[in-house]
Amino acid sequence: MSKLFSITLSLLLLFQSFNLDMIDVAQLDDFLIHAQFHKQKYGDNLFVFISKHYGELKTQHDLEHREEQKDHEELPFNHQTCSHFSAAFVLSGADFTIPKTPQLADTLSNFFYQESYCHMENSDIFQPPKVA
Template structure:
């Protein structure tokens, strides 16, 4: 069970590193439906379809087919996002011997124990299960 959980979490991290969200995964059916529409209507294969919606033909396709604008907004991977990260690692070669510290003998207790006084405990109702 732990291996399955580890693999699934690794897969989620991999998808997120590519910029794929769960919203995009849920819109895959819209992608397939629109690709089939293009295949039937315009005779486009998958590569031409991807080029028209995500590649170099996108601008001309958007201008020529304004009636499909609502369908295009439902396609996955349409979000514009920018991911950047800056990592700084500073190694300081500073060595100082730790000074010994004194432990004081003063002890302050912030808790106390009070014996249970409920009637259920004194009657013996709450008992652990016994083997028969």
């Protein structure tokens, strides 16, 4: 079960890295219908169709066929992507040094260990019981 979960999660991350959305998957039928329309009307194969809608012929095709603009907006992979990132920068012109305080030598000590000389271990209370 954990292998199935890890494979599913890996595939999800892979598809997200391709920038595939569920809207793109839902619009694949519009892609196929429009490709069939181009094949019947203009005689385009799949590679020419992709070039006209996603490649180097896109601007020319958009200018020549403005009546298909509504169909072109419904094709998958035509969404704008926006990626946010943070940039780190370093100010090198200013010198923000903190003055160091000199270390103090610890000559006075407030704690002295004094061993207590208690002779409690020799008292009769802490001796083992004696047999009577």
